[in-house]
Amino acid sequence: MDNAGRLRLPALRQLGNNLDLANAGQTNVLAEYTLHNLSDADFTYSGPAVIAVNAVLAELAPQFGFNPADPNYLFSFRNPVFSFLTAERLMIIYSEKGTEGVRAEVVKVRDAGAT
């Protein structure tokens, strides 16, 4: 605990060598903590990619014999497409080639027998 009675992160390695960072208003932080945090930041593109490609796939689905309103739509079409292609790949392709580019990718999944 620090002088204010608060639980704090421990002084690992030599962080507590000559200074008491926690009681000096600082945090005992290792570089690996922040690097790991940065490495988990892919959601900033991956989340929007899923949402956008969901819409693209809903538009394309009838061409492949699926109805987005069908209760089985997720497991029969949407999920296989994402599991085989990923949202990020499809969003990047959509950004460059539009719906036709995504359709060509989905054809690969259909031909693989996954939808």
Add this chain to the structure above:
Amino acid sequence: MKFLQAAICAGVILSSSTAYVNGALADDQTKPGVGNAAAIALAKKSPIVESDYQFLLSQAQRIEDATLRKQTLDALGDPCIQHRAHLTDAQKDAIVLALTAEGLVNPADAASITGGVKAGIFPPVTNDGSACPKLPQAFFSAPGSTSVNGHHSYPGGLVVHESNNDVADVHLGEEYRQIYGHNGGKGGLPTIPRENQGRFSSAEGHFDADIFIDEDLIVAAPLWHDWAKPIVFQWNANGSEFTELNFGGFGTADNNGAPGDSRTGGHHIIGITEAMTRGLSPAFVITQASAHSAPTGGNEYKVVNWLRAAVIIARIDPVAKGYLGWTMLDACVCLRCGSWATT
């Protein structure tokens, strides 16, 4: 911890609530997901999911620390869920009570979950309460997040997400070594090595640096940080996912009584719990816990609260285990000071 012990003895049972999502009765989250088998079958057929899963296993093999390597490979396979081993219903109730009393869960956040807070913190697993509870689905069939609009929200999305994270973390470590870790300038002053200029993505890495960044932590933390997603993000019959309970705070005054919201996805805290239960080091566990927020910029309380929640679930003493609480003064009077120099 005294309160936790008392709560366990009391064995108070908290009631669960019926859950409705978007006006419809949600799948029962007290039972394994009906769609788990379909998700496993789909993920098995996907080349990218299969290759990403193998990549994660190969990364785990790179870990030099024998304990961390062994535990990581076990956790990514078909593990016994160690924090759930021999855990009784009464103990679960007591843990929920302790988390609530500590302000580390807000029961209102479980309103949409069938089974309530208890189901959110203890999602159904196979052989629950036995010596070897099992994941309710394969590690490689779990998604990367909840809902159809979340990142990597499809069977196998977890291993795709973690592969990207692991490559990113390794590159970030190399970046720091390259920019801050060479003393080749005049008088031993730091520079970017001349031989690396113009090829910043050199594959051989920068392990000749004179600064220490623990590659085991770099490689292993992304493999562990979402370990609990196969438990939390189970598959409903229609291909949607279980609802995740956010906890690790109450949402109002979580910063040691000051305004703050440290609630986060339950998978994060459950994964930390498992790492603690397996005895992984403080440096590793805190690195893992920093995935959802670095403990800098006034956010240390968040990481601390997630560690606090995890130790309650794991039923361990955080200070004795070294996960929380030591300051320089403590360390100076501690007979185990030598352990702090290691990770």
